[in-house]
Amino acid sequence: MVKDKPVEIKGESPRTEEVVSPGTPGEPQPEAKPTAAPPQEQPQEVTSEPEKTTPKPSVLLVRTRAPEDKVKYLNILDHGDSGVGKTRFAGTMIEEGLKVLYITFNEDELLTLDMMGIHGYDYVVITDYEKQLWPLYLGLRRNKPGYEGLILDGLGDLQQSAKDYELAGNDGVGMKFMEEAMKGNRRMYLQNWGNLLEMTRHFLDPVLKLPLHKIVTCISESDDDPKTGKAKIYPGLQGSMQQLIAAHFSIVAFSYIAHSRDRTYYCLTTQPHEAISTKDRTGLCRVMVNPKFRTFLNAWSGKVDPPGKLEVDLAKALIIRPRSTRVTPESKPKD
Secondary structure, eight states: OEEEEEEOOTTSOOEEEEEEOOOSTTOOOOOOOOOOOOOOOOOOOOOSOOOOOOOOOOTTTOOOOOGGGSOOOOEEEEEESTTSSHHHHHHHHHHTTOOEEEEESOGGGHHHHHHTTOOSOEEEEOOOHHHHHHHHHHHHHHOTTOOOEEEEEOHHHHHHHHHHHHHHGGGOSSHHHHHHHHTTOOOOOHHHHHHHHHHHHHHHHHHHTSSSEEEEEEEEEEEEOTTTOSEEEEEOOSTTHHHHGGGGOSEEEEEEEEEETTEEEEEEEOSOBTTBOOEETTSOOSEEESOOHHHHHHHHTTOOOOOOHHHHHHHHTOOOOOOOSSOOTTTSOOO
C-alpha cells in the first residue's frame, strides 16, 4: 500500500515523501491490470451511389472558326536566280510604310534598296552565326521597336553559315577553318547533315511564328523531283530542306525576268507549275509584273487585284525548262 507521510527538513519547506510498505514477506504483490484501449470506430459501409460529376468541356480541343480568327500575318518565300528582282520585291514591304527589320548575310544586298531610294529602315548584317543569331531572335520576340515586318534576304546564306558552324566545331569559323575547307579537309557526314537540318529548322520555325509579315528570299536551283523523276526548280537549299521548305510558308513565289516586245520585265509567279516549286494560299495563283507586297496584302484582306493584259499574256508565255541533274547519254561529255 502507498501512503503519503509528511517529512519536515530544516531549511526547506515541507514536502511529501512517498513510502511503500513492504507487506508480508513472500507474498506476491498484485499486478496492475492493463487498461483496455478505447474501442475503435468501425468504418461504416457506404450504401448510397457515388455522386455523379459532369465532366467540364475542354476549350482547347474544339473551336468554332470566326472571321476574326483569320491568319493575321503572311509568310512569303520568294526564290529565283540572282538579279531577277527578289530583293526589289522584298523592298516593296518597306515602301508600304511598315516598320521593317531587314536581315542579310551580305551587305552588298543593300545596294538594291539604295538604288530604289529606300531608306529609314533598320537592318542587321549577320557575320557571326553563333554570336548574332540567337540574340537577334530574342530581340524579335520582345519586339520593343514594334516591328510590323521582317525581311530575311538570303535563306541559302543562312544555311551556309549554319553549315560552316557545324563543320568548324570547336575550332570556330576562323582562318584555320577556311584553310582546312579550301583544302577539302572539312566534309559533311550523315550526322552533320542531320544537324544542319535541325539548325535551320530551329531558327526558321520560331521566326515564322512571330506576329510579323515575313518575306524570305532564296536562290533557285534545279533538281529532280523525287516523285516524278523530272527536273524541277526548287529553292536552292542543301539536303532534304530543299523539298521540305515549302511546307513552312503560306506563299512560295518564283521570280524571273520576262521579255516581251523588246522590253524586259521583272516578274513573279505563284501559279501552279509542274517545273517550278510554287504555292499560294491567298488564291492569287498568277503572274505579276513588277510585283508589289501590296498585291498580297489586298488578297489576304479579300480585295483581289485582277491581272492586267500584259500579265495574262506573260502567264501564257511562261515556259520553264529546268535542266535535269541526271546524267543521260545526251548530256555525257564527249571524249
